[in-house]
Amino acid sequence: MSSSAELSGPTAEPGNTADRPYPQGIPEATVARLPIYLRALYSLAERGVATVASDELARAAGVNSAKLRKDLSYLGSYGIRGVGYDVEYLVYQVSRALGLTQNWPVVIVGAGNLGRALANYGGFLTRGFRIEGVLDSDPALVGGKLGGVTIRHVSELEAVVTGNGIAIGVIAVPAGAAQAVCDRLVAVGVTSILNFAPLVLSVPEGVDVRKVDLSIELQILAFHAQRRFAERYGQAADQAAAEA
Amino acid sequence: MSSSAELSGPTAEPGNTADRPYPQGIPEATVARLPIYLRALYSLAERGVATVASDELARAAGVNSAKLRKDLSYLGSYGIRGVGYDVEYLVYQVSRALGLTQNWPVVIVGAGNLGRALANYGGFLTRGFRIEGVLDSDPALVGGKLGGVTIRHVSELEAVVTGNGIAIGVIAVPAGAAQAVCDRLVAVGVTSILNFAPLVLSVPEGVDVRKVDLSIELQILAFHAQRRFAERYGQAADQAAAEA
DNA sequence: TTATGTGAACTAATTCACAGCT
């Protein structure tokens, strides 16, 4: 989770929040759900749905409707009582809240399986982001294409970042190389980092790191699976059950 | 996030929690951090560290020490006052809490870039899990090897799951195919699903789905990046800043 | 009617601060 909990967090100067789009700040938990709503809204729009009620959108997003309405209320009053929400308009408002009406240039460091998966991942390249550079240390990969971009050598990292005004970096290199890549990104002004390497990066104050950890999620599943087995067969049986 | 908040949730029968390993239940937020602690502990163990204080382990995990101590206290009293925690012993206790002293057989559906990245990802194959099957619909991939396992055709899904007593499935197929794969996994008894496809899966009660969404994290980063720009340059400047 | 928007109540998570053990 990100360090700051609010839009107008402790680093914001006091007293001038009144003319911001979202004066009270958007709770972090809400921010984390907005992308899910956005995806559900796109899916509705594609199916030609013009208006949606909170129950329906909530179901599509996998949350309850009270939570959805409260979440959306942080962005403003964009619904119509007795009717619901205009899908297209809500897409715009949620996009704007997330900063996706801009087009953020992104650099991906690491063009291995993970980097390739990212570049081809449905929705990674969508509205709001463009892959401006892909870097790798393997000479065999340099010069190849990925996501419409030519893979360049990682030694060009600084040139690629500064030359394209890149503020967001994606680290998709092995754990051993990740901290060094991170340090170099931060040194040339990248303040948002998405980390896929399985380690905790250390960064200076003011840099926002989010991590996607493929094995942590699996371990959380194992915890719940174990719990289910223990409930069903008693606490001694879970060992045997998993071996079966 | 998972549906149930506690180890002994509403589905557990009342009155027999006293002889469970963790009678009061482990908060979901704690469960989500245990894998991070575990990784930090392994890293310390590899460096030959025998004992660690909460401050140091907390720093390695990127949390504050009060939170770490409270988290560990849900598992039991495994520290030594005035000294710290025995690294090896704590590895065992955290592993046990997460259900990783067992060896869960896992099936990965989808052997594209993402499936391949998973199989090669540092730590995905580690203690607690073994890849028991990899499936894909592409005949060109079937018969090849991935993570030490031969890729089989997705039509064999049911046979692979039931034949190996698999309880955990990983969905690494495109969004369009994900729900169908999910339904088939659930139908043959898989109750834990890790979903990489960018959509909300619908599953019956009792099935635990976690999702890893590569683009949602990027969107959350964009939100914070936008906020920083707005704070620094005023709310009108952020548009121009990202275009630069 | 009907479905939003939101105070109020509730539940979960975090942090503080210090008693208690080694």
Add this chain to the structure above:
DNA sequence: AGCTGTGAATTAGTTCACATAA
């Protein structure tokens, strides 16, 4: 003397339930 373990206080997040507006 030092670090854990944990009640108490605080803060964040969720859900309820209904006044409000189309």
